Structures are given as C-alpha cells and as structure tokens.
Amino acid sequence: MGSRPTLASLAGQLGVSRQTISNAINAPERVSPPTLERVRELIAASGYRPNNAARQLRTRRSRNLGYRLFPSPDGINTAIMDRFLHALTERLYEHGYRVTVFAVANDDAEIEAYEELLETAELDGFIVADTRQDDPRTSWLMDRGVPFVTFGRPWAADNDSCPHSWVDVDGRVGTAEATHYLLTQGHRRIGFLGWPEGKDLARARPTGYELGRDRKEGWKAALSPHLEPAELELLSVGVPDRIREGAAGALTLHRNGATAIVCASDSLALGASEQLRATFPDKSPAVIGFDDTPVAAAVGMSSISQPVEEVAEKVVEIMRTILDGPANQTKAPQHILLPPRLVLRDGGGPLANPPTP
Amino acid sequence: MGSRPTLASLAGQLGVSRQTISNAINAPERVSPPTLERVRELIAASGYRPNNAARQLRTRRSRNLGYRLFPSPDGINTAIMDRFLHALTERLYEHGYRVTVFAVANDDAEIEAYEELLETAELDGFIVADTRQDDPRTSWLMDRGVPFVTFGRPWAADNDSCPHSWVDVDGRVGTAEATHYLLTQGHRRIGFLGWPEGKDLARARPTGYELGRDRKEGWKAALSPHLEPAELELLSVGVPDRIREGAAGALTLHRNGATAIVCASDSLALGASEQLRATFPDKSPAVIGFDDTPVAAAVGMSSISQPVEEVAEKVVEIMRTILDGPANQTKAPQHILLPPRLVLRDGGGPLANPPTP
DNA sequence: GGGCGAAACTTGAACGATCAAACCTTGTTT
DNA sequence: AAACAAGGTTTGATCGTTCAAGTTTCGCCC
Incomplete structure (x- = not known):
C-alpha cells in the first residue's frame, strides 16, 4: 500500500513529466487533448489531490480565509452571525476555500491575530464583520494591501467612495x-x-x-x-x-x-x-x-x-474576483446594500385555550 | 525593504547555519547557551515567524484542526455550540493550533469532507460534536487512525470501554x-x-x-x-x-x-x-x-x-496529549464527564408594575 | 599520544508543488 | 532549403523548513 500519489508518481505511471500533470490541472489549454484525457483519467482513478502545503509554499496562496468569531454577548442576536458564518463557509468551500476562525477579545488583539495569521498560516484574506465608523481593523488591512471584504458599511459620510468592498443590509x-x-x-x-x-x-x-x-x-x-x-x-x-x-x-x-x-x-x-x-x-x-x-x-x-445567506454569497463573489480574478485588472471596490424582508406572523404567544389531551 | 525573514536569512546575519536557528526554536537543549541567547535576540528583533506551509510540507503536521458547523435548526439551543466553538478556538489558539471550520449537510458529506480536508489541507485531527449511538463518523475516523476527540459520549452500552476519547456533560x-x-x-x-x-x-x-x-x-x-x-x-x-x-x-x-x-x-x-x-x-x-x-x-x-468552556478546555488538553505528547507512549483514551450547574433566577417574565418614566 | 565519545554545529537531501526557461517537434514562411 | 514560429513537453531551480548524516572541536582515559 503506497502513500498518497504525487505529481511525480502520476507522471511516472503515465510516462510524462510532473509539469504536464501540473498543467493539466492548472492550465489545461497548454496540454494536448489526448494527453489531457489520459491525465484526467489517471487523476480520477488514483484519487489524486494536490498537496496544499506544497502548493502554498510555492505560490504563496493558501486558499484559506480568516474570520473572527465574536464573543457571545448576552443577547439573542448572535444567531444571525451564526447563520452568516455557516453560509459563508459553505459558499467558500464550494470554491475551494477554507475558513480559519479565531477568537480574540478586542480590536487590538484582532489586528495582532491578523498579523500572526498572515505571517504563519499565510491566509489569503479576511472576512470582517460588524464594522464601525473609523474602524481600525479595516484601515490596518488596507494599509498592508491585505484582501478583505466586510459585512457592514464603513458608516462614513460617503459610503460609496469607500476604498474597500463591503456588503450590508439596509x-x-x-x-x-x-x-x-x-x-x-x-x-x-x-x-x-x-x-x-x-x-x-x-x-x-x-x-x-x-x-x-x-x-x-x-x-x-x-x-x-x-x-x-x-x-x-x-x-x-x-x-x-x-x-x-x-x-x-x-x-x-x-x-x-x-x-x-x-x-x-x-x-x-x-x-x-x-x-x-x-x-x-x-x-x-x-x-x-x-x-x-x-x-x-x-x-x-x-x-x-x-438575508445573511445572500450577504455571504455576495461576499464570496467579491472575494473571488479579488483573489481569483485577472491579476492586473483594476479592481474597483464593490458596495452592495441588500434589502431585508418583512416576515409576518400571526402573533403567537401563549395559547389562548389549553388544548385537550 | 526586505521580505520576511527566513531561517537562512537569520543564519546569515548571525554567521551560523539554518539548522542551528531551527534547533534554537524546536530543540533548544541542542544549542549552547550563548548561541541560544543570540539567536533568541535576533528572532525577537526581526519578528521572525516560521512559515507554516514549509513546516507542514516537511513534518506533515499542519497545527490545524477541523470542526463541523451545524446547520442552525429552528431551536434556540445553538447558542451553546456557539459558546463551545468560541472557547475551543480560543484554547487551541493559545497552543498554536488553528481551527478550520466546514459546513456540510449530513453525515455522509461530513465524512467526505474529513477525507478532503485530511488529504489537501492535511488537518491534524478533528473535534466532533453531537455524537450519537453507532456514529458512523467516529468509526470512520477510528478506522484510519485520525486523531479526534468528541464532545459527546458514544452512548454505547459501556461508555467507559470506548476506544476513543470523549468529553461530555452529565x-x-x-x-x-x-x-x-x-x-x-x-x-x-x-x-x-x-x-x-x-x-x-x-x-x-x-x-x-x-x-x-x-x-x-x-x-x-x-x-x-x-x-x-x-x-x-x-x-x-x-x-x-x-x-x-x-x-x-x-x-x-x-x-x-x-x-x-x-x-x-x-x-x-x-x-x-x-x-x-x-x-x-x-x-x-x-x-x-x-x-x-x-x-x-x-x-x-x-x-x-x-460548562462548555470547561468541556472545550478538556477537549484541548486531550487533543494535546494525542498530538504533542510523546510519540510512542500508549495513549489510553480519556473519558471525562462534567457536572452541569444549576443556575437559579428569580423568575422574571413580564413586569408586574409598569415603571414610572 | 592515540583512541573515544560527547557536544556543538554544519551540510545535503527531501517534502510536493509551481515558475521560468530550455528543449523538441512540426508546420509555415520567405 | 534555411529560418522562423508556435505548440507541446521537459528540466532545473525554488519556496522554507526539518531530517539524517556528516564534520569539527575538545576533553578524557588507558
């Protein structure tokens, strides 16, 4: 029972070079159709999956994004951020991105965590929730050119001229x-x-x-x-x-x-x-x-x-244009304001008449 | 402005070899006290942090654990798993571990995600919550020898003879x-x-x-x-x-x-x-x-x-003995059952007398 | 004084991928 | 027919770390 397949081991089996396998995965148009076919078959048969650490070491991309968990306050409103994280994770996963969560006590610690996570885990970017006016976190991230999208407006005088992308609910x-x-x-x-x-x-x-x-x-x-x-x-x-x-x-x-x-x-x-x-x-x-x-x-x-699920979807879309989009394309920040929806219910509350058993 | 320091760059500055710096970090006892001192000073001064991808590529350890997010059901009880995730993340972070979350629809998908995450992101293990009797997830993980700890008993006839570690509340x-x-x-x-x-x-x-x-x-x-x-x-x-x-x-x-x-x-x-x-x-x-x-x-x-915070603490402790403990030591599975605490309150509810403004 | 061993440190190779450049084939142009 | 171009493929180097096996130094013992 061999260990997991690598580019080199697949290449050996097929009598081609590692780079050809790599191209078949990352730039299929560079490989001739018949070769591509053979490579794809072998990949499927062997269950090969590229090693992320090796890829990351070379490309400096981790396909991993950071998200800060908020301390549960004494309210009942955390449920909504729960739903958001869930939807966010699901959407990102579909596009091959993972979410690394972290929990810190305050904004200073959050920025420190950004630094730490960027340097050691080399996260590709962050999703920042719950923005405030003059948020120190967004300025920090912007200063170093770290990719990020916020769930929440900057709440500045002119939200539309905000230099970073945001999605929010109106x-x-x-x-x-x-x-x-x-x-x-x-x-x-x-x-x-x-x-x-x-x-x-x-x-x-x-x-x-x-x-x-x-x-x-x-x-x-x-x-x-x-x-x-x-x-x-x-x-x-x-x-x-x-x-x-x-x-x-x-x-x-x-x-x-x-x-x-x-x-x-x-x-x-x-x-x-x-x-x-x-x-x-x-x-x-x-x-x-x-x-x-x-x-x-x-x-x-x-x-x-x-509509937090929709917010998550938009956030992911924007993140993908930033991270996966054409490199030298100018990326104008996007600002998306979604309308909420009024959910009407009959009123509920304690039962008027005790039901019979 | 240079890029981030590496072992080699630090070694060059100090006139020693990369391995010496590496040893100063991972096995200080192998380095003579004066050298150790010098290395540590330089590390602190330069803000050096080891690159996780490179480390992972070599050691096959990612210092990253997986946790499945549960779909928010229509109850109000998710709040408790929220607290758990928060505490878990915090404790693990303190010991240099990151948490990668993922969201899937059912148990089959969860197992598939385990496989995917193990192979590409090379997670070191998983925290599994909400176990049931004859849980297919724990059997799968056990079969391949993946390190994991559950929050929840196996609920088998004899919990104490369970072959994996668990923490639960009584x-x-x-x-x-x-x-x-x-x-x-x-x-x-x-x-x-x-x-x-x-x-x-x-x-x-x-x-x-x-x-x-x-x-x-x-x-x-x-x-x-x-x-x-x-x-x-x-x-x-x-x-x-x-x-x-x-x-x-x-x-x-x-x-x-x-x-x-x-x-x-x-x-x-x-x-x-x-x-x-x-x-x-x-x-x-x-x-x-x-x-x-x-x-x-x-x-x-x-x-x-x-006491979910305490559960998280225990889970992390166990996980650390599994992952960081002496390699060839036999690790008997640990089973910890924590008592809950009765929180008494006056009753509350609607105010008897409207307060004066 | 030769041999031995431990301590402190160095060197080469490896992990598994991608980049950049070189290398063949072909087929087309002049 | 020589020169060129483009498509397809290979090769060597590299990312930053750790492992495993070296090397050097020095003290100790018979």
Missing part, C-alpha cells in the same frame, strides 16, 4: 417597510423601540451605534408624513438591548399612545411583545422585531429578516 | 440536581417536560434521542423515592423541541398536578414558563430549563448550565 429600508405595513393596517401612532444614542453608551448595544440610528431613520422617514415632529419624539425610545429593557420601553411607548411598535432587535421585541400581551391581554399593540431570530419564529412574532 | 446529574432543589422547596409533584422517545422521532429533537433519555433519567431517579411509578408516569411528557410545544406540554403537566417542571431544553422551558404565567398569573408552577441559553438569562428563568 436596515433603514427594513424598518420603513415594517412601518408602512403597519400604516396599511390602520395604525398611525407607531412607536420605535431602539437603542440609546451617543457613543458613550456603546455597551448597551450589540454593535456600533450607527446601526441603531440607521434602523430608526427608516421608521422616522415612513412615519413623518403622518405625524407632527413632537409626536414622533414621544414615540421613540432608546434602551439597552435586553429583553427586560424592551418590556419597560414598550410600556413607555404604550403610555405615549403607541398602538404598534417597530423594534431595533428581536431581544427588545420579545420583551415588548410578552409584556404587552401580559399587561393588555385583549388588545395588545402589534410588535415587529428585527433579525428574525429563531426565537421570533418560535413565538410567532413578526420580524424583519436579514 | 445531563442526568443536572436534572437530578434541579429536581432535588425543587424538592427542598417543598414541591413533590414535579413534572418533566422532555422530548419524544423512539428513534423514528429523531427530527423532533436537536440531537440523538439518548440525550433526552439521559436528562429524563436524572429527574426520575431523584423523584422516584417520593412518588409511585404510576404518578411518575403522569408527570412526564415528551414533545418536539419547540417553544410552542413546550407551552402545550406544560399545560398537560399542570393538569396532571405538577407544581413545578424540569425541562430538557430552554426552548421547552421558555414556552412552558410564558404559558403558565399567562394562564395562572397568581401561582404559576416553577420552571427550570436546560442549557442556560441567553434567552433564559434574559427572561430571568432558572436553568441548568452546561
């Missing part, structure tokens, strides 16, 4: 759509349950504060034709991203006259929904969450769904 | 502890809300059915000294792992006289808890969940917490 469109839907249902006093504004309160939110502002603006834009600014003011509340706080915030909004609520996250929405149903069993305000997490689906709550 | 002990706690609180008729039994209903549960049986047995063992078998029978219900089903199951248990409920998952517990609180606002039965997911923490529900 939260504004999502909350606007939810608000419009509630308007068609006859609601006018629609509340927004979001996160606190101001940078110093960053801890209270799952990510940068720009995200929350974006989501709030969609609600505001959809509702402002129908309400006075003073009323709008009353109908917006910002609280830390926890279920408990969502419950409290919902009561405030209800007191201010809200008959329906659009939320910045499912955590808030879940708190709001359960609280309102408990406090006002007969006619509790409608609640729409954000992210369409499993919990929302489970309790039958409407929510705005981010 | 669900039985967890539910027993929860039941005991409820007994000390004066409860006698304590219900168990679990999953359906029988292999054909596998879809209804997050994983193999052995897990659910294990958790149920802890409750049964703790309670059987206090109740007749017939009563026990009435106090146990098995439903699919969804919030909605948990709500229904809880009502059944309540009808059968349960004053407290121990659950096989937080999904079920959440449904039970919310339902009971809605249906019996004044004196709703106590509910204890399983897995201590973020949702449980958020709604203030008691739950049995799996």
Whole structure:
C-alpha cells in the first residue's frame, strides 16, 4: 500500500513529466487533448489531490480565509452571525476555500491575530464583520494591501467612495417597510423601540451605534408624513438591548399612545411583545422585531429578516474576483446594500385555550 | 525593504547555519547557551515567524484542526455550540493550533469532507460534536487512525470501554440536581417536560434521542423515592423541541398536578414558563430549563448550565496529549464527564408594575 | 599520544508543488 | 532549403523548513 500519489508518481505511471500533470490541472489549454484525457483519467482513478502545503509554499496562496468569531454577548442576536458564518463557509468551500476562525477579545488583539495569521498560516484574506465608523481593523488591512471584504458599511459620510468592498443590509429600508405595513393596517401612532444614542453608551448595544440610528431613520422617514415632529419624539425610545429593557420601553411607548411598535432587535421585541400581551391581554399593540431570530419564529412574532445567506454569497463573489480574478485588472471596490424582508406572523404567544389531551 | 525573514536569512546575519536557528526554536537543549541567547535576540528583533506551509510540507503536521458547523435548526439551543466553538478556538489558539471550520449537510458529506480536508489541507485531527449511538463518523475516523476527540459520549452500552476519547456533560446529574432543589422547596409533584422517545422521532429533537433519555433519567431517579411509578408516569411528557410545544406540554403537566417542571431544553422551558404565567398569573408552577441559553438569562428563568468552556478546555488538553505528547507512549483514551450547574433566577417574565418614566 | 565519545554545529537531501526557461517537434514562411 | 514560429513537453531551480548524516572541536582515559 503506497502513500498518497504525487505529481511525480502520476507522471511516472503515465510516462510524462510532473509539469504536464501540473498543467493539466492548472492550465489545461497548454496540454494536448489526448494527453489531457489520459491525465484526467489517471487523476480520477488514483484519487489524486494536490498537496496544499506544497502548493502554498510555492505560490504563496493558501486558499484559506480568516474570520473572527465574536464573543457571545448576552443577547439573542448572535444567531444571525451564526447563520452568516455557516453560509459563508459553505459558499467558500464550494470554491475551494477554507475558513480559519479565531477568537480574540478586542480590536487590538484582532489586528495582532491578523498579523500572526498572515505571517504563519499565510491566509489569503479576511472576512470582517460588524464594522464601525473609523474602524481600525479595516484601515490596518488596507494599509498592508491585505484582501478583505466586510459585512457592514464603513458608516462614513460617503459610503460609496469607500476604498474597500463591503456588503450590508439596509436596515433603514427594513424598518420603513415594517412601518408602512403597519400604516396599511390602520395604525398611525407607531412607536420605535431602539437603542440609546451617543457613543458613550456603546455597551448597551450589540454593535456600533450607527446601526441603531440607521434602523430608526427608516421608521422616522415612513412615519413623518403622518405625524407632527413632537409626536414622533414621544414615540421613540432608546434602551439597552435586553429583553427586560424592551418590556419597560414598550410600556413607555404604550403610555405615549403607541398602538404598534417597530423594534431595533428581536431581544427588545420579545420583551415588548410578552409584556404587552401580559399587561393588555385583549388588545395588545402589534410588535415587529428585527433579525428574525429563531426565537421570533418560535413565538410567532413578526420580524424583519436579514438575508445573511445572500450577504455571504455576495461576499464570496467579491472575494473571488479579488483573489481569483485577472491579476492586473483594476479592481474597483464593490458596495452592495441588500434589502431585508418583512416576515409576518400571526402573533403567537401563549395559547389562548389549553388544548385537550 | 526586505521580505520576511527566513531561517537562512537569520543564519546569515548571525554567521551560523539554518539548522542551528531551527534547533534554537524546536530543540533548544541542542544549542549552547550563548548561541541560544543570540539567536533568541535576533528572532525577537526581526519578528521572525516560521512559515507554516514549509513546516507542514516537511513534518506533515499542519497545527490545524477541523470542526463541523451545524446547520442552525429552528431551536434556540445553538447558542451553546456557539459558546463551545468560541472557547475551543480560543484554547487551541493559545497552543498554536488553528481551527478550520466546514459546513456540510449530513453525515455522509461530513465524512467526505474529513477525507478532503485530511488529504489537501492535511488537518491534524478533528473535534466532533453531537455524537450519537453507532456514529458512523467516529468509526470512520477510528478506522484510519485520525486523531479526534468528541464532545459527546458514544452512548454505547459501556461508555467507559470506548476506544476513543470523549468529553461530555452529565445531563442526568443536572436534572437530578434541579429536581432535588425543587424538592427542598417543598414541591413533590414535579413534572418533566422532555422530548419524544423512539428513534423514528429523531427530527423532533436537536440531537440523538439518548440525550433526552439521559436528562429524563436524572429527574426520575431523584423523584422516584417520593412518588409511585404510576404518578411518575403522569408527570412526564415528551414533545418536539419547540417553544410552542413546550407551552402545550406544560399545560398537560399542570393538569396532571405538577407544581413545578424540569425541562430538557430552554426552548421547552421558555414556552412552558410564558404559558403558565399567562394562564395562572397568581401561582404559576416553577420552571427550570436546560442549557442556560441567553434567552433564559434574559427572561430571568432558572436553568441548568452546561460548562462548555470547561468541556472545550478538556477537549484541548486531550487533543494535546494525542498530538504533542510523546510519540510512542500508549495513549489510553480519556473519558471525562462534567457536572452541569444549576443556575437559579428569580423568575422574571413580564413586569408586574409598569415603571414610572 | 592515540583512541573515544560527547557536544556543538554544519551540510545535503527531501517534502510536493509551481515558475521560468530550455528543449523538441512540426508546420509555415520567405 | 534555411529560418522562423508556435505548440507541446521537459528540466532545473525554488519556496522554507526539518531530517539524517556528516564534520569539527575538545576533553578524557588507558
């Protein structure tokens, strides 16, 4: 029982040189059809697979990309990044790329890890999630010309002139759509349950504060034709991203006259929904969450769904044009903003009538 | 500006041979103290890091382990595997190991991926989660002598004679502890809300059915000294792992006289808890969940917490003795069963009194 | 003082692939 | 008919490391 086949061993069997086998794999047009055929047959029969380490040593390409795992915060919103990682891995795998994950505590450590991974494992690039304004990570990567794509906008004044590629979901469109839907249902006093504004309160939110502002603006834009600014003011509340706080915030909004609520996250929405149903069993305000997490689906709550699978697909597409595309082609950074989708559900919650056994 | 330092370039600067530098890194005892000192200084000053591809090509070790990402099911229990992956990655990184993740649809595809990853990326081993009885994956890995450790027992008749190493959490002990706690609180008729039994209903549960049986047995063992078998029978219900089903199951248990409920998952517990609180606002039965997911923490529900970080630590320890330990030492498989911890919370749920603004 | 052995270090080869350049064949051009 | 071009194939070198087998130095012992 021999060890695994190599280019040289295959070449020996076929009476050709290693380079011919190599060409058959990497540049088939250089090999004559009959030879190509024979080589391909042997490759299939022998189950040959090129050794990545050897290839990497020579080409300085690892076909391996890095992704940072985020620490699970106390929210329920991690589920969405889970789905993203899953889709990302799957899509990249299809194109022969592997994903190396790493976990670090903060941005500084993340940059250090980039350096380490680039130098030892020679990763070909990174997928960076959860970008913030003036993100030190993207500047670092850009400075050294490391290929990367972000899931998240740079949130700079002009996102379109951003020098790197990004894919993101348009939260504004999502909350606007939810608000419009509630308007068609006859609601006018629609509340927004979001996160606190101001940078110093960053801890209270799952990510940068720009995200929350974006989501709030969609609600505001959809509702402002129908309400006075003073009323709008009353109908917006910002609280830390926890279920408990969502419950409290919902009561405030209800007191201010809200008959329906659009939320910045499912955590808030879940708190709001359960609280309102408990406090006002007969006619509790409608609640729409954000992210369409499993919990929302489970309790039958409407929510705005981010197309993370599509985001992953776009990210991979862009990454491939950067890494596999023609070398000397100028690669203009791509910016893709995907619309979320409103998922309507009947309401759910505790069962009205105990089922008979 | 030169490219990155290599063994040869460092050797040139110091007037020694490459091998001496290599020895200083991998076998310091072979190098004389003064030379060692000089080499180490230069390494630090130059920021030299060994190239992994070259090292791998020669040693056939990649310092890279594989881990399969699970498809996010519709439950809320993925959070725990998230934490596990995070801890695992962190611990392995500390010891110079990287984690390559992959996502596949089923067991066959998983085995194919093992093969692919072993041959091309030459992974050193795998961490296998969520094992079942007669798991085809572990047999495959064992047959080819691939190093691996599982998070999860083999669930065979005799776990202790299992030929591979595993780490798991003792669900039985967890539910027993929860039941005991409820007994000390004066409860006698304590219900168990679990999953359906029988292999054909596998879809209804997050994983193999052995897990659910294990958790149920802890409750049964703790309670059987206090109740007749017939009563026990009435106090146990098995439903699919969804919030909605948990709500229904809880009502059944309540009808059968349960004053407290121990659950096989937080999904079920959440449904039970919310339902009971809605249906019996004044004196709703106590509910204890399983897995201590973020949702449980958020709604203030008691739950049995799996020490996944500790599991990850043990898994890494075992993996290191396999991979880095003395080569010709006989490695008896290790089996570690960790106890979960009961996390008590006040109850939470909707706020009784609307807070003043 | 010759032989021996250990310690410290060096040298050549190998891992398995790709790059760059050389080498044959053919067939076409002048 | 000699020169040239292009297509197909081979050869030698190289990526950066470690293994295995050398070499040198020096002290020790009989």
